[in-house]
Amino acid sequence: MEExxxxxxxMKVSKDTPYKTVYKGRVYYFCCEHCKEEFEKNPEKYI
Ligand SMILES: [Zn+2]
Structure with a gap:
């Protein structure tokens, strides 16, 4: 299983997670909806 x-x-997350987003051509995976929303609010803070 890829992590x-x-x-x-x-946190480590499986790539099977339903919480993911694409930003500047890269896929980012999240543990939960909350983290995904945080990332989408301010992606530059997290990459
Ligand atoms: Zn998280």
Missing amino acids: YIDPVCK
Whole structure:
């Protein structure tokens, strides 16, 4: 199973997570809707 780091809370997340977003051509994975929304509000803060 591939794992990614949630850029907002730094938790490991599976790539099967339903919470993901594409920003500048890269896919970011999140542990929950909350982290996804935080990222989308201010992506530059987290990349
Ligand atoms: Zn998170």
